[in-house]
Amino acid sequence: MMPRNLLDSFVLDAGTGKAIELYKGQILRIEQIEGAQCVDFNCFNLHDYKEYMHTGRTRTLHGLHPTKGHFMWSAPPRERALVYILEDTAQCNDVLFPRCSANLYESVYGFAAHTNCHDIQSEAQREYGLTPDDVHDSFNLFMHTGVDENGKPWIDRQKTGPGDYIDLLAIEDVLAIPNVCGADIMRTSNFSIKPVKLSIFEATADDLAAVPPLKRLPSQRTPADFKVKQIKADRALQKDPAYQPAFTNVPIRIEELTVTLTDEEYQLLRRSALTELYGSDDGAALRDIVFSWWGERFISAS
């Protein structure tokens, strides 16, 4: 395997997202640092934001859990492959659930402000002049989901570990926007929010050769095919040089809460602790129990 040329690498802090110009033939690696962190992902055609990744089209072609060897497709009427998943060490993705939102945290948990994927996406893509209405349903990386026997979707804790990663190869020039999922009081990221590492590489010939051939069909329309060819906004995404990020509740600040347990209580903790996820970390196991309990006691199932 030929070595890749690393173009950039940085850490995406908890509660934040970043709009990245990812050109055809470049690879965005999204990598776990501590593990167990969901990352929401949006992308747009860099030269025409009206074309964007569509979870519905992607779900139809690749199922609920797309992984290595699958594409991210744009919405009708374009329906082109925008991104190819070159590698996926965790194979724990979701295209069923929508992004979480401020309304979810207010209506269910009573938060006036809380990190949430919609607002993080909005804030990140604001750097390119996009509005909150332009956020689309996300490709949920590192998210453990399924559907029960009654057809209801569920989310469970995940087992991704440090160093797990997914490599996304741009098939077209895209604005790629990963964000650290803001859910810290539910199972999505095992009840915490953690930073992730992003790296951008130049694809090698081997990488490009791994992409299956793509058909080009007349039904994959472009604005040239539209009866109305113009839109009221500019199509090209221009970076705002005055952009200053202002993400909700960032920086995420960690505080320690020490609780003294009796022998009996400690035995209850050890019996209920999810050791397969948290090992000997009693604090993480107890945090999981606290917020699992909260959800069961205060959120009524619909």
Add this chain to the structure above:
Amino acid sequence: MNEHRVTLRLNQQQLELIDRTVAQGIAPNRAALVRLALLQYSDVHQNDTSTDKPSYAGALK
């Protein structure tokens, strides 16, 4: 009787939810709420053998 000190790492949002729950009178303080959660959760899940089955109520992203 031995005492066991367990330290939870919580961010400001998680602490806000705990504090609001305390303010509702569910428990007198943060630590007491954590201990209450442990007792009640353990009671409900005492027969669980592994990761509890996800419920729809928990399926909020």
